[in-house]
Amino acid sequence: MPLLSVDELTVTFGGRGRTPSTAVDGVSFTVDQGQVVGLVGESGCGKSVTSLALMGLLPRKGVTIGGRAVFDGEDLLAMGPKKLRDMRGSKLAMIFQDPLSSLNPVIPIGVQVTEILERHRGLKGEAARKEAAHLLDRVGIPDPRRRLKEYPHQLSGGMRQRALIAMAVACAPRLLIADEPTTALDVTIQAQILELLKELVDQEGTALLMITHDLGVVAGLCDQVNVLYAGKAVETAGRRELFAHPTHPYAHGLLGSIPRLDAPRGEPLNPIRGSINDKIAWADGCAFAPRCDFYTMECLTGTPQLTEPRTEGHRVRCVNPVLPEAPAEEVPA
Amino acid sequence: MSTKTDKIDRLAELTQANETTTGASLWREAFRRLKNSKMAVIGAAVIALFVVVAIVGPWLAPHTPTAQTWRGEVFANQGKFVGARGENWFGLDHLGRDMFSRMLVGARQTLLVGVVSMLIGLVVGALIGMLSGAAATLGGRTGRRVDTVVMRFIDILLSLPSLLLAVSIAAVMGQSLTTVMIAVGVVQIPVFARLLRGSMLSQGGSDYVLAAKALGVRRKRIVLTQILPNSLSPVIVQATLSLATAIIEAAALSYLGLGNPDPAVPEWGVMLAQAQRFFDNAPMMAVYPAVGIIVTALGFTLLGEAMREALDPKLRG
Numbered sequence: 001m002p003l004l005s006v007d008e009l010t011v012t013f014g015g016r017g018r019t020p021s022t023a024v025d026g027v028s029f030t031v032d033q034g035q036v037v038g039l040v041g042e043s044g045c046g047k048s049v050t051s052l053a054l055m056g057l058l059p060r061k062g063v064t065i066g067g068r069a070v071f072d073g074e075d076l077l078a079m080g081p082k083k084l085r086d087m088r089g090s091k092l093a094m095i096f097q098d099p100l101s102s103l104n105p106v107i108p109i110g111v112q113v114t115e116i117l118e119r120h121r122g123l124k125g126e127a128a129r130k131e132a133a134h135l136l137d138r139v140g141i142p143d144p145r146r147r148l149k150e151y152p153h154q155l156s157g158g159m160r161q162r163a164l165i166a167m168a169v170a171c172a173p174r175l176l177i178a179d180e181p182t183t184a185l186d187v188t189i190q191a192q193i194l195e196l197l198k199e200l201v202d203q204e205g206t207a208l209l210m211i212t213h214d215l216g217v218v219a220g221l222c223d224q225v226n227v228l229y230a231g232k233a234v235e236t237a238g239r240r241e242l243f244a245h246p247t248h249p250y251a252h253g254l255l256g257s258i259p260r261l262d263a264p265r266g267e268p269l270n271p272i273r274g275s276i277n278d279k280i281a282w283a284d285g286c287a288f289a290p291r292c293d294f295y296t297m298e299c300l301t302g303t304p305q306l307t308e309p310r311t312e313g314h315r316v317r318c319v320n321p322v323l324p325e326a327p328a329e330e331v332p333a
Numbered sequence: 334m335s336t337k338t339d340k341i342d343r344l345a346e347l348t349q350a351n352e353t354t355t356g357a358s359l360w361r362e363a364f365r366r367l368k369n370s371k372m373a374v375i376g377a378a379v380i381a382l383f384v385v386v387a388i389v390g391p392w393l394a395p396h397t398p399t400a401q402t403w404r405g406e407v408f409a410n411q412g413k414f415v416g417a418r419g420e421n422w423f424g425l426d427h428l429g430r431d432m433f434s435r436m437l438v439g440a441r442q443t444l445l446v447g448v449v450s451m452l453i454g455l456v457v458g459a460l461i462g463m464l465s466g467a468a469a470t471l472g473g474r475t476g477r478r479v480d481t482v483v484m485r486f487i488d489i490l491l492s493l494p495s496l497l498l499a500v501s502i503a504a505v506m507g508q509s510l511t512t513v514m515i516a517v518g519v520v521q522i523p524v525f526a527r528l529l530r531g532s533m534l535s536q537g538g539s540d541y542v543l544a545a546k547a548l549g550v551r552r553k554r555i556v557l558t559q560i561l562p563n564s565l566s567p568v569i570v571q572a573t574l575s576l577a578t579a580i581i582e583a584a585a586l587s588y589l590g591l592g593n594p595d596p597a598v599p600e601w602g603v604m605l606a607q608a609q610r611f612f613d614n615a616p617m618m619a620v621y622p623a624v625g626i627i628v629t630a631l632g633f634t635l636l637g638e639a640m641r642e643a644l645d646p647k648l649r650g
Contacts, residue, residue, distance in 0.1 A: 055547055060472075089549030096547070101540035106562045115558070116548050167548055 002030035003072060003207050004054075004175055010066035011046070011053050018062075023049040025231035025282055026067070029224075031175065036201055036208045038222035038239075040215065040254075044276050046231040047211045051177045053077070054209075055094055056084045072174060090120040093168035097180040099160035103152035109136075109163050110148030113170065120171045135166040139196060158189035162196065169200055176200075177209045182217060194221055215258060219243060227251045230279050230287035233306075237314040247310055247321045249292045286318065294320045363566075366643040373639030379632025386437060387444040394434035398599050401429040423621050426604070427611050436621055439599035442510070443629070446600070447580040450514045454521025454579070455572050461487065461522065462529030466564070467556045469530070470537035484530065491523040499582060503591040510600075513592050517582045521575050528571055532564035539563075566644040573637035577630035584626050601625050 009027045014020035024046040031037045039047045052058050054069055054076055069076040071092065076084070088094075096102040104112060113132040117123040123131055129148065136144035139162040152160055161181060168176060178197065182190040198221060201208050210222055218225055218239065225242045227235040227250065235248040246252040253272040274291040285300035286292070292299070298319045306315040309323060367373040386393070423432035461483060469480035490498070499516035506512040536542065537560055545555050586592055587602025588609075601622040608619035 057543060057546055085549050085551065087549070088547055094544075094547040096540060096544050098540055102544040104541045104545070104559050104563065107558065111558075115545075115550060115554070119548075119550055119554075164544070167544075170548075 001073075003033045003035075004031040004069065004209070005071075006030070006050075006054070006067070006069045008067040009050060009053060009069060009077075010064075011049050011058065012064040012066075013062060020064075022231055024053065027226075027228065027231070027233050028067075029226045029233065029236065031207045031209055031224075033174070033207055034201065034205045035224060036198075036210055036222045038210045038212060038218045038225040039228055040212060040218055040225055041228035042213055042276055045228040047213075047228055048179055050228075051094065051179050051209065051211050054177065055088060055092065056081070057094075086120075089116055089168075089173070090171040091174050092177070093171070093173040093175075094177040094179065095161075095164055095168050095181045098184045099157060099164050100152060100184070102164055103160055105152055108149050108151055109155070113148070113163070113167055116167055116170045131170075132166075135170055136163065139163070139166040139169075140192075141166070157185050158192060161185060161189075161193055165193070165196060165200075169204070169206070172204060173206060175207045175209065177211070179211045180213070181210075182212075182214065190217075197221065215254065227254070230276065230282065232282060232287070232317065233315075234288065234317045235315070236306075241311065241314050245310055245314070247314065247316045247323065248288075248318045249294045249320070249322055250288050252322045253291075253293075292320075294322065296320055363640070363643040367639055370639045370643065372635050373643070376632045376635030376637075376639060379628060380636060383440060383444065383629050383632060387440040390437035390440050394431075394437045396431035396434040398430060398435045398438040399597050400431070424615070424617055426618055427607065427615075432618065432621055435599040435604060436601070436625060439601045439604060439622070440625070442598060442600040443580055443583070443602070443626070446510065446514055446517070446583040446602075447576050447629075447633075450517035450579045450583060451521065451572060451576045453515065453518025454525055454575060455568070457518070458522040458525025459529050459568060462526035462568075463533070463561070465526065466530040466533030466537075466560075469534055470556055470560060471552050480530075484527075487523045487526045490519075491527065495520040496582070496585060499586055500589065500591065503586055508591055510592070510595075510598075513583050513586050516586060516591075517579050520582065521579065524575065525568060525571060529564060529568050532567050533560050536560045536563045567641075570637055570641040570644060573633055573640055577633035577637070580626060580630050580633070584622075 007028050009024055010022065011024040012020045012022045027046070027050055029037065029039075039050060041047050049058070053065055054071075056076065056079070058065065065077055067077065071087075076087075076092075079087070103109070110129065110132055113135060114123070114128040117128045117131055121131075132148055133144040136147055141147050141159055141162050147155070147159075147163075152163075155163065161184075165181075176197075181197070182193050185193060194217060197208060197210075200206055208221075210217065212218060222239050225235075225237060225239055226233045227242075227248065229250050235242065235246070235251045237245075237247075242251065243255065246255045250272070257269065257271050259269055272291055278290045279287040280289060280300075281287070282303045285302065286295070286304050289295040289299040296319070304317050304319050306317050307321075308315055309318075309321045310316070423436060426432055426435065465480045465483040465487075468476040468483075470476075499520050502516040502519055503512045506515065533556075542555060542559055545559050550559075583592070584602030584605060587600055588606040590606060592600060592603045592606070604622040605619055605626070608615070608622065612619055
């Protein structure tokens with residue numbers, strides 16, 4: 001049984017009098033113990049909302065959440081707020097995108113770390129401080145005793161993210177959700193943070209749900225990848241399979257749009273045309289159709305279903321998947 | 334004897350002292366910035382002078398502030414007031430009392446009115462704002478309702494012209510110094526309440542609050558340790574600025590004749606009010622208390638503005 005099994009998660013925003021907008025539209029995926037699962041997609045595809053919905057951090061007013069998210073035998077979406085609060089930080093933890101704004105600017109790091117230890121592990125005073133120093137040491141912050149007394153603005157960006165990771169792993173959670181943890185950092189620090197996350201996953205057996213738009217991060221870290229588009233998973237595959245055979249035209253386009261260092265000079269970049277605003281409702285057909293190079297009239301007849309056109313476990317939501325025997329020549333004019 | 338080793342020891346002490354200050358908090362950082370701001374230094378100097386005068390003024394005063402040193406001089410001078418002279422630096426008032434002594438002694442009352450009424454506004458306003466902000470951030474239907482009710486009440490207070498409100502309170506409570514303090518303080522309440530609540534609400538939506546929630550920190554604790562300390566800096570700035578307003582408003586109330594009726598206790602606002610009747614003959618009698626009020630208010634305003642800049646989160650390095 002997987003550790004987390006998300007089934008048809010739907011999140012709709014819009015209260016009374018406003019047209020509802022569906023940010024997550026029936027996303028299903030699973031995360032096994034010790035596994036790193038990626039949720040990939042561009043801005044607005046619903047990846048962050050998915051993570052917030054799982055953590056129960058979406059506002060209760062004006063948001064409708066449907067589906068199920070079974071974590072460790074219990075449905076997170078049906079859990080009471082009190083129980084969920086006890087879960088958060090102890091069994092389920094999250095790392096955010098911007099390490100500076102995610103730390104309280106007026107409180108020393110040490111207080112912020114010990115707060116969690118007090119809350120979930122009942123540690124107090126010197127015991128909590130000792131454990132906090134140990135945690136900072138664990139995530140690679142040198143001179144942790146001194147750092148505990150410092151304020152967030154005195155730490156470098158990478159160090160702040162390390163501190164946040166230390167707070168997230170303070171209670172050895174079963175599942176860690178990382179929402180673009182490297183976006184606000186520069187490249188060398190990104191690599192260090194990813195290395196640290198990988199190490200934690202390997203050593204502690206923590207499952208990691210990695211939310212990112214960075215395919216490099218996916219390639220380096222994830223075991224299983226879910227590509228999201230307009231609130232639906234359009235392709236799910238193992239990392240190697242996805243990078244070797246991107247089958248949904250969107251995933252195909254994403255991988256094709258990565259600039260390559262070894263490309264000849266002057267070769268134009270290869271973006272996916274249009275933007276995520278050029279979409280149609282999933283009910284009418286494939287949301288990606290307006291931007292797709294391969295679309296046919298068939299694409300506009302209802303929601304495409306997930307199929308496994310290539311190999312088992314590699315699921316694609318497309319009626320015209322990019323397959324070796326269906327190369328680009330077959331594109332209708 | 335005391336040569337190299339001593340020097341090294343002293344150096345070591347110095348570096349140690351430096352090391353302990355590396356854990357510079359927001360407030361310490363702000364203080365460091367304040368020290369480098371010309372505006373803050375001037376403001377602080379004016380305030381310091383004012384406070385010193387307020388404390389030791391009665392002992393510095395060359396004459397008793399209520400003693401009449403008139404001795405028919407006005408009559409002798411054909412109705413003209415005695416201006417500044419060696420004996421009375423600021424001249425005499427209409428009853429022949431030494432203006433300089435009255436200014437010195439009056440500073441204490443003025444400071445007292447300013448500080449006490451600001452404190453009334455700050456304490457009551459911040460409590461209401463904290464209650465409302467906490468209710469709103471803790472969420473729930475009840476919380477939001479509490480917040481709405483409290484804030485509408487504050488809106489009503491805020492919609493009344495402040496001077497009118499103060500005059501009404503003073504009129505109901507009768508003429509005394511306490512009345513002035515309360516009236517001016519009540520006027521400040523909605524300002525502080527709204528400010529703290531708004532600040533708490535905006536902090537409630539910040540990333541670190543979300544992060545704390547994601548780590549399972551309890552809501553009460555989030556409000557107390559995360560939101561509240563981050564929301565205080567605008568309130569502290571407002572407190573400094575409203576000291577200036579309070580002094581001016583208190584002076585205005587005294588000027589309107591609602592101030593302290595006790596002639597034995599001089600107060601700048603009352604002095605200004607009395608001077609108005611003799612403005613044609615002795616304009617300087619009005620100028621001294623007026624300048625006193627203006628300079629003091631300016632001092633508080635300068636310090637407040639400088640603090641606003643020093644505490645601005647955008648400038649945090």
